[in-house]
Amino acid sequence: MIAFCDTMTITEKILSEANKKVVKPGEIIEVDVDFVMSHDGTSPPAIRSFEKIADKVWDREKIAIIFDHNIPANTIGSAEFQKVARNFSKKQKLSHFYSHGEGICHQVLPEKGLVEPGMVIVGADSHTCTYGAFGAFSTGMGATDIAMIYATGKTWFMVPESFKIEINGKLSNDTSSKDIILNIIGKIGSEGATYKSCEFCGKTVEEMDVSGRMTITNMAIEMGGKNGIMEPNQNTLKFLSERTGKNPSEFKIFKSDHDSQYEKEFYFDISELEPQISCPNDVDNVKPISKVTGTHIDQGFIGSCTNGRLEDLKDAYEILKGNEIHSDVRLIIAPASAEIYKKAIDLGYINQFIESGAIVCNPGCGPCLGGHMGVLTKGETSISTTNRNFKGRMGDSESEVYLSNAKVVAASALKGYIESPSDIRLE
Template identity: 45%
Template structure:
């Protein structure tokens, strides 16, 4: 069996499972974000009174943080009251950050667990050897009621990544390149495992980026085998009570792909699809109105650090806006301590409070018709960040910073000379 199959087998009380089999698995953590008040309504509609285990449920108010409208404020008010009335232990309010970051920082994510959340990018947690997946409101409501959910055991695709990244090239560039090669439907209801020697040089933040965007290929979940990097991160967080599952040597993957990224250049995904990617050098130097560094694919400490390194003593172009939103309050605090925030503010950046921000097109930096945005977020569909008549380009934090300086498409390697 694959490690993911062993996780499902353990959670469903079986000795073994195989691809295509339907299992009913016990959930280790269920998370609801502030887009899904319907989860609470469905819970009561299903006859719910008390949640099955208040210690295994988390609510994260991150998509509208702080609330930009009366409706979002009212929804958050109802969620807080539900959490308090149900004595749910984990409430991450608008002062904390993006769900996929704050759950990790809160010590709630670990190898071998099943984490289900009302967010498609829950595949992020495969970076820790967890089975993470997103569901809708009614599925999450049924978990709050019973602590269980059915799954079809997914086939597993292996993506082996070899080679060392060049300076100025990041995990975001790797996954945009892979998406460009494999497309957005290669892994529908399948799992993706990342392997290869490149991973040895990728920290947890970069691994989270890879796993996060597997959902853009249709993946049900993702996986990276926990190693020394994983275990050190968990140990530093005081997380020690878990079991690491290993894939059997004779396991047969449904598909295997190999990528050598030794000569990979910074990538950019053109409107309006995540798999519409190319080398940065292939794109004309068009004007960019806004640059956004943040979200669950670009708002971590390392991302803000590389942005500060690229910009240094330069200034943001006078005709371009640079919006930066850290993925969590902890990241914001560390970025302040290390001087990254002051460097970027002096350059002309605007910082907003931790959360999802304009990624979902609700507040903190929406786009007007005809505008162009280069962003570290995960999707570039029409209307994703505001007007349906705006164009969104996906890039790494390093590339985003270079674009902010130039006010047009630019290569970060020009600013990272050794």
């Protein structure tokens, strides 16, 4: 490990280690990549570019291709894309190829033990920043950049300035980490952290479970962040040890120095936070639920790489238990991975969802993309646990999408309009 100066952030330390010398914000650097990922939608363009420059990947153990965006294939085009990726994976003998519905890439990689603290992870998907929840530097890139990593194992970055985002307080029963990050995005803005390293810290983050941490880092990109990152906590280390088979002492853990230099610092007390709703058509158009209660909905969706984890399904289960979905609403639920799906079956969640009238889909990105399933038509409104709600995201450009936590989606599906979970519990 190189000798760091004593005023560095976690991101600066990771990039310094990958660059083999101390780096500073604004500096253009070349780094060694520890792991690279692409999915069925982004692999073929990367593969075609790769094949123009190389015959063999740099390390077949450090590349993952995961089918999640259109699984099973819903068009001839998506089937052709998947065929290209299958053939490439076979030819290159990739060790990490997941094409049988294992789940969403950002959930599958940590589950398979492929993410560790201190790693530099690059993915051909904007929400690759999710792995910052585990103390890794992770970010999304385009197909050409991914192709070069396939070939060389290296890429370049401009070292980002860091934002310190400190979160303290205890959430209410109606709220979750989704409300925390929506509130933060509402304050900072969808472009307020462009190309910044968004470092989340504070007592709330220190005590947060893995699912909640992943939700927050996942949406760092929604305020323009280059990456979202947190120092690993005990919950994270326990999860990683179980997945990798390693002792926590074997991980390369980096922590920000006490006097680290940040471009900006933000402080949030979430003790009095009510459920937050991101309103059409921008993710930073965030309002407390009290301002939008009663808004008609046609569809609800619980899933995605942001909120399709077991904790989210449990939240929905507790609201839906013994209740039926409103006759005017279709509720779609898609677990983030096959592992989560199976656990949800064992716990009785899936059976309850079906009894309540929900449509339970296979693990994958599903309705989040507005083309695979759950498409909205003109004039329809959805409330969703996904991460984006720009115009046309889930279907027709004249449809509307609201974003919330899973409890709010479930409560709203029962009523036919946006509703607070607390009002359901009082009935």
